[in-house]
Structures are given as C-alpha cells and as structure tokens.
Amino acid sequence: xxxxxxxxxxIFQTIQGHDSTEPQTLMGIIGGVDASERLVFTxxxxxxxxx
Numbered sequence: 001x002x003x004x005x006x007x008x009x010x011i012f013q014t015i016q017g018h019d020s021t022e023p024q025t026l027m028g029i030i031g032g033v034d035a036s037e038r039l040v041f042t043x044x045x046x047x048x049x050x051x
Contacts, residue, residue: 007033007037010032010033010036010037011029011033013032014028014029014032014033015029
C-alpha cells in the first residue's frame with residue numbers, strides 16, 4: 001500500500017491490528033495520531049496556561 005503523506009502513515013499505524021470484528025474507533029485514530037504528532041490543542045494550551 002502506498003501512502004501519500006506522513007499523516008497517512010500515522011493513521012494506518014493506529015488501525016493496524018484491528019479488523020472488522022474489532023475495528024479501531026474514530027476517537028482511537030484521533031487519539032493515536034495526536035499522541036504521536038500533538039495535533040490537537042489541550043485546554044491549557046488554548047487558554048495560555050501551558051507554562
């Protein structure tokens with residue numbers, strides 16, 4: 001399988017090991033990608049308290 005971007009590879013990594021009987025959830029994909037890429041801001045980061 002050819003991946004187009006770095007994030008494509010990250011998404012695929014979060015769904016590896018899952019199948020149609022135990023699929024990866026959307027929240028699992030978002031959480032897995034964010035854990036490795038830090039794409040989603042935390043409350044503290046948004047409120048300026050990320051000191």
